[in-house]
Amino acid sequence: MINLSKTSVIMHTDCRMLDVEDDGDKHPFLTDAWLVPLFFSLIMLVGLVGNSLVIYVISKHRQMRTATNFYIANLAATDIIFLVCCVPFTATLYPLPGWIFGNFMCKFVAFLQQVTVQATCITLTAMSGDRCYVTVYPLKSLRHRTPRVAMIVSVCIWIGSFILSTPILMYQRIEEGYWYGPRQYCMERFPSKMHERAFILYQFIAAYLLPVLTISFCYSLMVKRVGQPTVEPMDNNYQVNLLSERTISIRSKVSKMVVVIVLLFAICWGPIQIFVLFQSFHPKYQPNYVTYKIKTWANCMSYANSSVNPIVYGFMGASFQKSFRKTFPFLFKHKVRDSSMASRTANAEIKFVAGEEGNNNNNGVD
Numbered sequence: 001m002i003n004l005s006k007t008s009v010i011m012h013t014d015c016r017m018l019d020v021e022d023d024g025d026k027h028p029f030l031t032d033a034w035l036v037p038l039f040f041s042l043i044m045l046v047g048l049v050g051n052s053l054v055i056y057v058i059s060k061h062r063q064m065r066t067a068t069n070f071y072i073a074n075l076a077a078t079d080i081i082f083l084v085c086c087v088p089f090t091a092t093l094y095p096l097p098g099w100i101f102g103n104f105m106c107k108f109v110a111f112l113q114q115v116t117v118q119a120t121c122i123t124l125t126a127m128s129g130d131r132c133y134v135t136v137y138p139l140k141s142l143r144h145r146t147p148r149v150a151m152i153v154s155v156c157i158w159i160g161s162f163i164l165s166t167p168i169l170m171y172q173r174i175e176e177g178y179w180y181g182p183r184q185y186c187m188e189r190f191p192s193k194m195h196e197r198a199f200i201l202y203q204f205i206a207a208y209l210l211p212v213l214t215i216s217f218c219y220s221l222m223v224k225r226v227g228q229p230t231v232e233p234m235d236n237n238y239q240v241n242l243l244s245e246r247t248i249s250i251r252s253k254v255s256k257m258v259v260v261i262v263l264l265f266a267i268c269w270g271p272i273q274i275f276v277l278f279q280s281f282h283p284k285y286q287p288n289y290v291t292y293k294i295k296t297w298a299n300c301m302s303y304a305n306s307s308v309n310p311i312v313y314g315f316m317g318a319s320f321q322k323s324f325r326k327t328f329p330f331l332f333k334h335k336v337r338d339s340s341m342a343s344r345t346a347n348a349e350i351k352f353v354a355g356e357e358g359n360n361n362n363n364g365v366d
Contacts, residue, residue, distance in 0.1 A: 032094050032296060033094050033095040034094075034095065036091065036094045036296060036299075036300065037091040037092075037094055037095060039300055040087050040088075040090070040091040040300075040303060041091070043083070043087065043300075043303050043304055043306065043307045044083050044084075044087055044088070044307075046307040046310075046311075047079055047080070047083045047306045047307030047310075048080060048083055048084070050307060050309070050310025050311065051076035051077075051079045051080050051083075051306075051307075051309070051310055052076075052080065053310065053324070054072065054073065054076040054309075054310050054313060054320070055073050055076050055077065055080075056327070057320060057323045057324055057327055058070075058072070058073045058323075059073075060323075060327060061323045061326065061327070063319075063323075064319060064320075064323050065147050066147065067130060067145045067146060067147055067149065067150040068127065068130060068131070068150075068258075069319075070147050070150035070151055070154060071123055071126055071127045071130065071150055071153075071154065072127075072313065074119075074123050074154040074157065075120060075123045075124070075127070075261075075309060076309070076310070078116045078119045078120045078123065079116075079120070079306040079307070079309065081112065081116050082112075082113065082116040082117070082120075082306050083306050083307075085109065085112050085113075085116075086109055086112060086113040086116065087303055087306075089101065089105070089109045090299070090303075097183055098177070098183030098184050098185055099174065099183075099184050099185055099186040100184075101186075102174075103173065103174045106172055106173065106174055106186035107168070107169055107172045107173070109186075110168050110172040110186070110188075111165055111166075111168045111169055111172070114165040114168045114203075114207075115158075115161045115162055115165045116161075117207050117269075118160075118161040118164050118165055118206065118207050119157055119158055119161040120265070121206075121207050121208065121211040121265075122157045122160060122161060122211065123154070123157055124211060124215060124261065124262050124265055125211045125214050125215055125218075126153055126154075126157065127258050127261070127262075128214070128215040128218040128219065128258060128262060129214075129218055130145065130150075131218070131222065131258050132218035132219070132221050132222050133145065135221075135222045135225050136221055136222070136225045164206055167199060167202070168188075171188045171189060171190055171199065172186065172187070172188055173186075173187070173188075173189055174186060175187050175189060196280060197280050197281060200276060200277060200280040200281075201277070203276075204273055204276070204277050207273075208269060208270070208273045212266055215262050219259065257312060257313070260312050261309055261312055264305060264308055264309070264312070265305055267301075268301050268302055268304060268305035268308075269301075269302050269305060271294075271297070271298035271301055271302075272295070272298035272299060272301065272302045275294060275295055275298050279291075
């Protein structure tokens with residue numbers, strides 16, 4: 001979870017350390033004041049459009065309502081809530097000198113931000129566990145992996161995320177400060193340094209470390225299972241073998257897509273999680289212009305994660321590509337025409353070859 005107050009306070013502290021002339025009560029307007037909000041706006045545009053399309057495609061096409069896709073829809077929902085309810089408020093911290101939205105929004109935005117990040121972590125863990133279950137127990141999973149179970153798990157994920165995020169409400173508040181005049185900041189206020197470090201460590205473990213370790217364990221089991229020889233069908237039926245190979249191929253592609261999504265999460269959220277941990281536990285940490293730039297970059301990385309997942313689905317998810325083309329055929333009219341023509345040509349060639357073989361067989365019989 002990215003703390004609103006730490007971003008704001010560090011930004012203003014670093015600004016005081018810059019070589020900027022004091023122009024009365026007017027605070028300096030840095031390049032980051034428009035560059036970072038512009039980047040956040042781009043993230044919001046791409047993320048909202050992409051994640052909305054993902055949810056729409058899954059809800060519209062019945063064949064897309066699988067267990068994995070329900071988790072993907074849940075992930076898209078967390079990204080949308082995060083983008084709408086959290087990113088705009090964080091973006092205002094860069095051009096504005098302080099928090100202007102009041103005490104209620106201070107608590108609500110920070111709480112919702114923690115909830116969505118926590119829900120994302122648990123959803124990714126559930127997706128990885130789901131893929132592990134399919135790989136290790138392919139037959140047993142047919143009975144238990146249903147959209148209904150996935151929906152129940154998704155509801156439990158949200159309930160658990162709300163419960164795990166409640167400590168935010170106790171510590172988040174409005175504090176008075178001074179930077180080119182009296183300001184108000186939305187920040188966490190702890191009874192002691194020990195409480196602060198305990199809370200930061202709790203956030204790091206619950207929202208990053210534990211999910212990453214669990215996911216890594218799941219994929220280690222998957223790699224071990226994939227390395228084992230598969231059981232061949234009792235009969236050497238060509239169609240059975242072909243269907244088995246196709247099923248394995250499809251599951252492998254889905255698992256690879258989930259792996260990429262998890263890796264992107266770990267890469268995008270890792271820098272800010274490690275930075276906050278370093279900031280709280282390093283005894284000689286001093287905020288300056290360099291640390292401000294690093295944290296700004298880490299914030300942008302973490303927020304960008306909410307917009308990259310739909311791109312992954314588009315490039316790696318064959319079912320998403322097909323469903324998207326069915327939903328918006330006018331965007332792929334030329335490609336659909338070309339593919340249908342190629343399909344007709346291929347069918348004609350198959351019929352021609354089959355006819356030739358039939359003629360040859362008849363001639364041989366005669």
